[in-house]
Amino acid sequence: MSNLSPEPAVRAARMGLLARAPAARLAQLFPDLPAHDWLRAPEIGAVMLRGRMGAVGAPFNLGEMSVTRCVLRLSDGRVGHAHVQGRDKDHATRAAALDALMQGPEAGRIEAEVLAPLRAEEAARRRQRAERAAATRVEFFTLVRGED
Amino acid sequence: MYVATKGGERAIDAAHGWLAAERRGDPGVAELSIAQIREQMALAVNRVMAEGSLYDRDLAALAIKQARGDLIEAVFLIRAYRTTLPRFGASMPMETGAMQITRRISATFKDVPGGQVLGPTFDYTHRLLDFALMAEGEAPLAPRAPAEEVPAPHVLGLLDRDGLMEPVPEGAAVPPDLTRAPLELPASRALRLQALARGDEGFVLGLAYSTQRGYGRTHAFVGELRIGMVAVEMEIPELGFAVEIGDVELTECETVNQFIGSKTEPAQFTRGYGLVLGQSERKAISMSLVDRALRWEELGEENTGAPAQDEEFVLAHCDNIQATGFLEHIKLPHYVDFQSELELIRKLRRGATAMNEAEE
Structure with missing residues (x-):
């Protein structure tokens, strides 16, 4: 069994990318699941979302969000985790499988074929939102009245 | 006092059957999809998520469809569903x-x-009905402008x-949960x-x-x-x-x-x-x-x-679910409650009549 756990920050960023990815797009980029056993079969539940009083103060409970989680193990022992917003078990399964595969020799191929496109598409979606927002930014101008 | 009453099953089944037909409306008009509600009734979906206290756009859209657009009924459906979900934990405070x-x-x-x-935003719109929306047209495109990364x-x-x-203000690190x-x-x-x-x-x-x-x-x-x-x-x-x-x-x-x-x-x-x-x-x-x-x-x-x-x-x-639950329960059978009120009023009236007669 490989214990080459990557840097948590790198792994967390990858898991976040997979969780935020549109499920249909993920299925397109990564259609074939590797053989796996469930350590925790996909399960739908809720996570309580917390805000902060006054935006920066102590936390309070705002409301819940639906989340699907699972843990799987590949035949070589690598374990993959997923916590994914929504109720799509297929999405969670693919995210967990990719988390496991990224801990081994497939990492380079998956980075190029799955993660890089997802990252680029997410950046494009964010840019589109930012550009739409920028178009509605108010440019004030001041009218000077009277004599100076 | 509540007493079990039987005998309404057939009527209830028929009422639900009619409800389903009314929900669908005129079959000659295309049926709404969940995706259409999610995308085009987005603010109704948002309200159902907020008051249903569950962030899930598809479920909120489904609830709106099932509730025939009655948003409080939709919130009720979401709240009921929410209680069936295991709680995985809490998020870190969102920044x-x-x-x-x-x-x-x-x-x-x-x-x-x-x-x-x-x-x-709706702000600065003239709040005049836009009859152009009654006709099908091209999807409008939002204007864009170069965006800088400014905090x-x-x-x-x-x-x-x-x-x-x-x-x-300070507060507990783990907040209380209603x-x-x-x-x-x-x-x-x-x-x-x-x-x-x-x-x-x-x-x-x-x-x-x-x-x-x-x-x-x-x-x-x-x-x-x-x-x-x-x-x-x-x-x-x-x-x-x-x-x-x-x-x-x-x-x-x-x-x-x-x-x-x-x-x-x-x-x-x-x-x-x-x-x-x-x-x-x-x-x-x-x-x-x-x-x-x-x-x-x-x-x-x-x-x-x-x-x-x-x-x-x-x-x-x-809380509109607590409110509507208590408010609407008074339309459900209260036959025995009401029977006792009826008895009381009759008794009081008999007493008053007897006293009037005695005075005359």
């Missing part, structure tokens, strides 16, 4: 300062770092820096905010409006209103680190309120806070006004007896 901005305005400062961003820090933080703002423990009064601010966030938009709006009209006035300015996407991070115990598990759209409102000072505090500005799931600025502004009104005791202000200052009144009545 709205790092929000991907869709809309961000300040009514207190014209020039704020990050700028005033109007976003997709948009919270506006109230700028006042805070000058010491003119009250310090951010959905896990019955409401006890006096409630903490964390509990009040949770109740208001899922409270009925109309009720919270009415209360907020009452403070503006003088029932517990707080002189509120919208220091900042922002709408956008915020990352949801959660600590995963098995992994030992936090992971982003998705992102949600939030509306946040911070009010700046006049405060003339007290024996212990100098004159400064105070804060009201509103945070709502989805895009709902009416609700967020209302929430921040009511939050501020409820803080009268903590800030040493006068209790004028205004409804918006009455924590028990606000918290006990802001």
